[in-house]
Amino acid sequence: MATPLLLRLGADANALGLYTALVSATTPPLQLAAAMLLDRYRQKRLHIMWAFAAVSRAMWLGILAVLLSNKGGLWAVMAFLYMSNALGVFAGLAWTDLMADLVEPQRRGRMFALRNTIHGFINIAGLSAAKAIYDGLGYPEGYVLAIGIGTVLMLAAVxxxxMYGDPAKPRGIGLGVRGALSALKNREVLRDSAALSLWSFSVNIVGGIWNYHMYTAFHADESWFTTLNLVGGVVGTLANPPWGGFYDRFGPRVTFLVSGLGIVAVPALFPFLPSLAGQSALQVYSTTLWTGFNLASFNYAVSYSGHYRHVYIAVYNISPSIAAALGTMAGVQMYNAFGVSAFFVSAIGRLLALAVLYRVASARGATYEELKVASHLYPLYLAGRQVAQVTYIEFVYALRVFYAAMLTSFLMAALAALYVVLLRLLGG
Incomplete structure (x- = not known):
């Protein structure tokens, strides 16, 4: 609900485009800095992930303070959102590098799909609660309550x-600035990054105008955004398992192609669906396909060789981030000049970029094995049980922390009220 919040604070298409482009444009130097930091302390990557995740999530306390104080407004909220994203780059690279060592390549598609599915069910519960809050209270009360509860739970989960652990604890390679830049000479990484850059540019043509057009042209409100988020959460959860098996069977190229061909049509359909029902149907269609594409993209990235993997993943993300920034700004300008034509330009660009991506992508990390139920069902059961246990522990722990925080707040308020009464009695 970050974009609807910015819209409520008065952001127009130019402001949204500028913010989105700034996030994308500053990602490359942040990725390089994260790669160098991770290389220097790679044996402590679990601590790096934990520390940066904590500070990144704490930025939402600043957003909450802005809403409660009515000081700073749009630009202050944008600044806190940007800092949260920037710090998340460091946590994200450490997490991605760690995940690659936790699951063997032969079953990554299904294992990460299983993880995403279980987390998806928890996400659905959160989205359902958020919908009730936003729809019931509106702006600004709904945002204050939802962000407050969400921030407490995010920090409690840090x-x-x-619990991930780090069985490998690999050493760094003594990476400096020159070493990081030398990774740009890797042809495979450059080809992958260039192909994804074309795709990222085309996709992000609508990145800064999608919600803005929905808000202004379709007259969407919080109930629209919460409904679409909930629909996306449910569909993404259900779509993960089949896409995981599909990726393990056919590899990244076919997964990119099958999901990407459907994604091409999404921006072309968007302007013709001005109702919530139409946008919900588009969300079902779009989320189903994006689930497969994003799963393939993640597994494709973590399948680089382990010794330089953290460097390659950073480089792999640099050019697409720059392209995303350029695409966002280009899309805003096209939208201001030609209106909804920008959505059709994005569709055409996606089709051309997909052709390049399919040609460039290798079969790296794919097994092309036939699915054998007998050989995979029991390991999936064990992994699923472990993830379910961890998820249950996380949920109970977060619930206890939330209860303790609410009880402490109530007791503090009661104590303050008691002091006020005593002071009045003594003064009277």
Whole structure:
């Protein structure tokens, strides 16, 4: 609900485009800095992930303070959102590098799909609660309550990141600035990054105008955004398992192609669906396909060789981030000049970029094995049981922390009220 909040604070298409482009444009130097930091302390990557995740999530306390104080407004909220994203780059790279060592390549598609599915069910519960809050209270009360509860739960869950563990604890390679830049010479990484850059540019043509057009042209309100988020959460959860098996069977190229061909049509359909029902149907269609594409993109990235993987992943993300920034700004200008034509330009660009991506992508990390139920069902059951246990522990822990925080707040308020009464009695 970050974009609807910015819209409520008065952001127009130019402001949204500028913010989106700034996030994308500053990602490359942040990725390089994260790669160098991770290389220097790679044996402590679990601690890096934990620390940066904590500070990144704490930025939402600043957003909450802005809403409660009515000081700073749009630009202050944008600044806190940007800092949260920037710090998340460091946590994200450490997390991605760690995940690659936790699951063997032969079953990554299904294992990460299973993880995403279980987390998806928890996400659905959160989205359902958020919908009730936003729809019932509106702006600004709904945002204050939802962000407050969400921030408490996010911070309470940070210590649980240690439960991942780090069985490998690899050493760094003594990476400096020159070493990081030398990774740009890797042809495979450059080809992958260039192909994804074309795709990222085309996709992000609508990145800064999608919600803005929905808000201004379709007269969408919080109930629209919460409904679409909930629909996306449910569909993404259900779509993960089949896409995981599909990726393990056919590899990244076919997964990119099948999901990408459907994604091409999404921006072309968007302007013709001005109702919530139409946008919900588009959300079902779009989320189903994006689930497969994003799963393939993630597994494709973590399949680089382990020794330089953290460097390659950073480089792999640099050019697409720059392209995303350029695409966002180009899309805003096209929208201001030609209106909804920008959505059709994005569709055409996606089709051309997909052709390049399909040609360039290798079969790296794919097994092309036939699915054998007998050989995979029991490992999936064990992994699923472990993830379910961890998820249950996380949920109970977060619930206890939330209860303790609410009880403490109530007791503090009661104590303050008691002091006020005593002072009045003494003064009277």
């Amino acid at each position: 210590p649980l990141l240690y």
